[in-house]
Amino acid sequence: MNHKCIIICESIYNDNTLKIAKAMAQKLGCYCITADEALILNLDDHQTIGLGSGIYFGKHHPKLFEVVEKLNSSEQEVFIFSTRGNPFLGKYHQPLNDALVEKNKKIIGEFSVRGYDETGPWVIIGGGHKGKPDEKDLKKAVRFAQKTMPQHCMPDYYLQVQSKLPISEGEPNSYVIGTNGSSLLLKGDRVTFNHSNCNGCGNCVKVCPLGIIQIEGKKAISKRELDCTLCQLCVVNCKQRAITLHYNWRDAIKVAQRHGKRTSLY
Ligand SMILES: Cc1cc2nc3c(=O)[nH]c(=O)nc-3n(C[C@H](O)[C@H](O)[C@H](O)COP(=O)(O)O)c2cc1C
Missing domain, CATH: 3.30.70.20 (Alpha-Beta Plaits)
Structure with missing residues (x-):
């Protein structure tokens, strides 16, 4: 198990983001935990932290912001990921990004793909992005982990x-x-x-x-x-x-x- 790295994921809707988180965690050989679990852990020992969730009303899950609030000012690298209903990422990562910058964290990469969504206008057509994230998206997530954190990746x-x-x-x-x-x-x-x-x-x-x-x-x-x-x-x-x-x-x-x-x- 790679303890230098940890992934914290909130995936409350369809487990869309959890699929991405697990694919990355497998590549990195690290644990994937919820924000509640992270809130009772000492995160100081982890060199690299991944924070991800679905996008809910234009930003990441509020519990991830609580986790960021709890981080101390030690030097840590963070990567952000998400799944979303909107075809375009736009500024959805910005609020979490800003919260991390305020904590002096270095953001080493960002990753986002579309996830199955049956909210709002998608309901008219019985849901959008059916089957997403799919196998290709999981491979993309693995490639992202490999490219951004080669030092943590487990050679296969x-x-x-x-x-x-x-x-x-x-x-x-x-x-x-x-x-x-x-x-x-x-x-x-x-x-x-x-x-x-x-x-x-x-x-x-x-x-x-x-x-x-x-x-x-x-x-x-x-x-x-x-x-x-x-x-x-x-x-x-x-x-x-x-x-x-x-x-x-x-x-x-x-x-x-x-x-x-x-x-x-x-
Ligand atoms: C309450 C709620 C609000 C959402 N708001 C947005 C949004 O503002 N923008 C967007 O692109 N997708 C939005 N979505 C769609 C989710 O981001 C998308 O389905 C995501 O893949 C869910 O991830 P999860 O299954 O990991 O929870 C929303 C979904 C829910 C349930």
Whole structure:
């Protein structure tokens, strides 16, 4: 887990902004928390803070302003993000921007995309920007995080695998990747464990709601990675930043199909 960075998100309408926040948090390997949670935390230890919400009546959620109010004057970098109904961002970020400048915070970047909106005039046509933010928007959010905060981003070595094997039930596929003269071992395709980083602490085993992770030879693996619901709990709770998830929209649909008839966790 990357403790240098934290994302604070208020997403009260359709979870539109939460989707963006989670995509960024996954890339940065950091926690994504609500403003209420942030208000009881000491945020001084975090070098970089992300603040995001939907746009409600022309600005960010009021609780984010409470969080900014609570920040002390230590040197911290902040990035701002939002989802909105209006096709144009305009000056929606300005109030939060101003509040941060007043607190002497350095704003390192801003990100905004459209989110599904059924308020005001959109109601006439049954809602605007259906399906937004979509997969492309999430990729844009990840690229934003990568470009703005390369120092915090978790390298995804699985992307370097040249020829990937089909995923099946049981023993996960293994890949050896060469990086700067050394090599590292990756296990799994949907849920990939970097065995060079994993210390077998078992945090991922404890948090996985479906119990699909196990420790074998002091390293974590999943022999049921096709059952993964992509909830991200293992990723955000891995202090070693050893887990990455890989999926596209087809995989997400397959997850729903796979668990379609399920009525309880156990
Ligand atoms: C009460 C309310 C007020 C809103 N005001 C605006 C607005 O002023 N400008 C805008 O572009 N979108 C506005 N929207 C649309 C939201 O910004 C948009 O749907 C956003 O994606 C919601 O994010 P969330 O699902 O994370 O809460 C408003 C939505 C609600 C519910």
